[in-house]
Amino acid sequence: MTKTTSNGNKVQKTLSLIVCIGALALTVGVTGCAGDRYNQSTGEHIDDATTTARVKKNLSNDPEYKYPNVNVTTFKSTVQLSGFTDTRAQKGRAGDIARRTEGVRAVQNNITVK
Numbered sequence: 001m002t003k004t005t006s007n008g009n010k011v012q013k014t015l016s017l018i019v020c021i022g023a024l025a026l027t028v029g030v031t032g033c034a035g036d037r038y039n040q041s042t043g044e045h046i047d048d049a050t051t052t053a054r055v056k057k058n059l060s061n062d063p064e065y066k067y068p069n070v071n072v073t074t075f076k077s078t079v080q081l082s083g084f085t086d087t088r089a090q091k092g093r094a095g096d097i098a099r100r101t102e103g104v105r106a107v108q109n110n111i112t113v114k
Contacts (some may be wrong), residue, residue: 030047040076048074051103055079060098065090070111084112087106 035039040048052074059067067090070083078100085091096110 008064038090044076047103048077051077051079051101054103055098055101058101059094062093062097065093067094070094074104078108079106080106080108080110082110082112084114088113 018057035073055074056070059070059072061066066084067083067085070085071080072083073080079101080100081094085094091109091111094111095107098104098107100107
């Protein structure tokens with residue numbers, strides 16, 4: 001009959017603890033990049049930053065207006081326009097430009113007409 005020493009139990013418990021902590025770290029690391037309804041995943045953040053840049057570029061390249069006072073933010077492919085324009089036509093055109101931009105799923109046009 002073999003006798004288990006307390007050192008053997010301590011080593012086994014220590015190894016079990018290390019494995020559990022490693023598994024927990026791996027689980028948190030893998031799920032930490034996932035998004036939900038209120039938070040972007042890493043990929044969504046990158047896509048939204050690209051979409052914002054595209055909308056800003058299209059607004060600044062518009063031959064009729066340049067939209068210096070319009071802010072653009074994107075969250076989960078929904079673009080929000082805010083800031084100011086001089087006319088309703090400019091506000092509408094800014095919304096149209098944003099809608100036609102690649103990567104835009106929806107537009108919230110919160111631009112204020114001066």
